[in-house]
Amino acid sequence: MNVPNELFIGGKWRPASDGARITVLDPATAEPITTVASATVQDGLDAVAAASEALAGWAATAPRTRAELLLRVFGLMKERSEELAELIVRENGKALSDARGEVAYAAEFFRWYAEEAVRVEGTVQTAPGGANRIMVLRQPIGVSVLVTPWNFPAAMATRKIGPALAAGCTVILKPASETPLTALAVGALLDEAGVPPGVVNVVPSSRSGPVVGAMLADARVRKLSFTGSTEVGRKLLQVAAESVVSSSMELGGNAPFLVFDDADLDAALDGAMIAKMRNGGQACTAANRFFVQRGVVAEFSRRLAERMGNLRVGPGTDPAVELGPLVNADAVEKVGSLVESTVAAGAKALIGGTRPGGPGFFYPATVLADVPQDAPVLAEEIFGPVAPIVTFDDETEAVRLANDTEHGLVSYVYTGDLARGLRLAEALEAGMIGLNRGLVSEPAAPFGGVKQSGLGREGGHEGLLEYTESKYIALDW
Ligand code: NAP
Numbered sequence: 001m002n003v004p005n006e007l008f009i010g011g012k013w014r015p016a017s018d019g020a021r022i023t024v025l026d027p028a029t030a031e032p033i034t035t036v037a038s039a040t041v042q043d044g045l046d047a048v049a050a051a052s053e054a055l056a057g058w059a060a061t062a063p064r065t066r067a068e069l070l071l072r073v074f075g076l077m078k079e080r081s082e083e084l085a086e087l088i089v090r091e092n093g094k095a096l097s098d099a100r101g102e103v104a105y106a107a108e109f110f111r112w113y114a115e116e117a118v119r120v121e122g123t124v125q126t127a128p129g130g131a132n133r134i135m136v137l138r139q140p141i142g143v144s145v146l147v148t149p150w151n152f153p154a155a156m157a158t159r160k161i162g163p164a165l166a167a168g169c170t171v172i173l174k175p176a177s178e179t180p181l182t183a184l185a186v187g188a189l190l191d192e193a194g195v196p197p198g199v200v201n202v203v204p205s206s207r208s209g210p211v212v213g214a215m216l217a218d219a220r221v222r223k224l225s226f227t228g229s230t231e232v233g234r235k236l237l238q239v240a241a242e243s244v245v246s247s248s249m250e251l252g253g254n255a256p257f258l259v260f261d262d263a264d265l266d267a268a269l270d271g272a273m274i275a276k277m278r279n280g281g282q283a284c285t286a287a288n289r290f291f292v293q294r295g296v297v298a299e300f301s302r303r304l305a306e307r308m309g310n311l312r313v314g315p316g317t318d319p320a321v322e323l324g325p326l327v328n329a330d331a332v333e334k335v336g337s338l339v340e341s342t343v344a345a346g347a348k349a350l351i352g353g354t355r356p357g358g359p360g361f362f363y364p365a366t367v368l369a370d371v372p373q374d375a376p377v378l379a380e381e382i383f384g385p386v387a388p389i390v391t392f393d394d395e396t397e398a399v400r401l402a403n404d405t406e407h408g409l410v411s412y413v414y415t416g417d418l419a420r421g422l423r424l425a426e427a428l429e430a431g432m433i434g435l436n437r438g439l440v441s442e443p444a445a446p447f448g449g450v451k452q453s454g455l456g457r458e459g460g461h462e463g464l465l466e467y468t469e470s471k472y473i474a475l476d477w
Pocket of ligand 1: 135147148149150151152156174175177178205206207208209210212213225229230232233235236249250251252253263284285381390409449453454
């Protein structure tokens, strides 16, 4: 696959106006792969101008035509899925099986939103007093700035581009500096599918603060959709507030994974492996805190350590590898020091727990047993292959521990008692619940968090509505 390495603005590929470039590293070797153009503030504003010029035409394009175009991109992504997966492995480091899963998931957003493009509905009702009618239209919100993280470089882009285009919006995608190549490759597929110039623009930039800030300050931009850390999300909300830009935020998580004595332990272990180890633990939905009831904690911990210890570690390019490197040196430092401080606080590493030497940004699968309830590792998003296990005695304690976080993206519950499962699903403070299931991500479902995990939803019909504005028409006829 020929992967472009320049900015994509107004349907043309071009270098940054000051010639600056970002060096992309292979996390498995820490060696450079290539460089890509790094947008300046002026390049960002050029992309806003291109998106703004294209807006009226795209918004007026028949929904069926927009849908057919999205279906074409879906087809192209499926056709090139292996090349895209290999590209993701190169710049992100994840195992090839994870990358293949991501491409399939990413492509589905184009298919789902192709199907949704023809379902942007309004309403008409009689006013309660009977004097007039209330008509509500759903119109495209306008030029949208999309900012995405490195951990799912394809899916986080398509989860935004799909609904935005379906709704009739034009976009500027600013991907993470660690993984710009996948975003540029997605841009190239959209171009190949025939998206008109300016409808989709892709501007990698190592100067993300100034570039995104300038775009949000431009009155032509009406929407910010951000996926990334809670810390950066807070800052961007402040910036967006200056121009009152509508903001959707998919932020960090700190997912609890609850296992009750009555759970099917085989199923709980299968679920734990997915919830913890998809992407090597570098997922916002990653199980970050395991709370296991006293009766099964010893067996669950032993068997989880066995399963995690058996994973084959190495460069993601090797198809047999199940756990690739972390994304960069900072990630290894963060995960390593979190584990070390937890062990110092009294936890026991059943497997892993030591930083390997050698090239690349590797960290071993680690299971920490007997973790104290106040250990700092429970308060932070680990973003690595580390499973801290805490023992609980009853349901009330489990809910208290699970909800003791500023985050609220997803919670996982394993129990054989469905009534208890549903009771917990209501009590847990999270936007999503995995009930006897370790995977919640699904293009047709509303993905998102409560508390400091975010604002708004992506996926499902809700994801489309984020790119529309309601217009109310009071009318007499
Ligand atoms: P991040 O550091 O917050 O970066 C995310 C994006 O924001 C990148 O494109 C980054 O660009 C950009 N950025 C950083 N500082 C900025 C600023 N001051 N102004 C404008 N843009 C800025 O997050 P990350 O490390 O890439 O991703 C991991 C985080 O994403 C985790 O917290 C994870 O939970 C979260 N996440 C959430 C979801 C969800 O759906 N809730 C999904 C996936 C990931 P540069 O790379 O150029 O700095």
